[in-house]
Amino acid sequence: MSHRAAPEHTHPDDVPLLTALAALADPVRMRLVRELAGAEDWSRACGSFDVHVRKAALSHHFTVLRGAGLVEQRDDGARRFNRLRRGEFDARFPGLLELVLRGD
């Protein structure tokens, strides 16, 4: 049994543009978003990403992504699974995810 509180989410409709831009303007978070975009919903646990940051930092990055309406999370036992909120985020900020996902 996990003793963590369930993650709190912010719907993209409630996210200011500044918050969305700041969430994406970070190399680790951009990487997380890109990897999530290439994966099936709920297939990726938080520890499965190819980023080299400590657990506390990774947890912070996911908090920022949730707060920007980019990621939805749910716990399954000790693991926390993710999906990119692609449709909702696209509806709120058309074209922004596309820029991030096209590479540079």
Next chain:
Amino acid sequence: MSHRAAPEHTHPDDVPLLTALAALADPVRMRLVRELAGAEDWSRACGSFDVHVRKAALSHHFTVLRGAGLVEQRDDGARRFNRLRRGEFDARFPGLLELVLRGD
């Protein structure tokens, strides 16, 4: 006569997406970009914007905007005038300026 060095510019084509996002993810710089979008090219001097920051901070913000390919500047005596590089930036990052300029 101005003793300042002429401002250095970065063309949007040479700007990484992370740099563009970070430049726009700031309330003062977003305000500067929005005001510039509503003004004729070269009509706005640096001191003419409705932002409440010290001169050194404002100078830093314009440096960031130049470095992100968002703003072009040229000096006329003691004043430095600005234009938004709308066409070039749009070509490099389609839709990004539109999100910023539509308001929130």
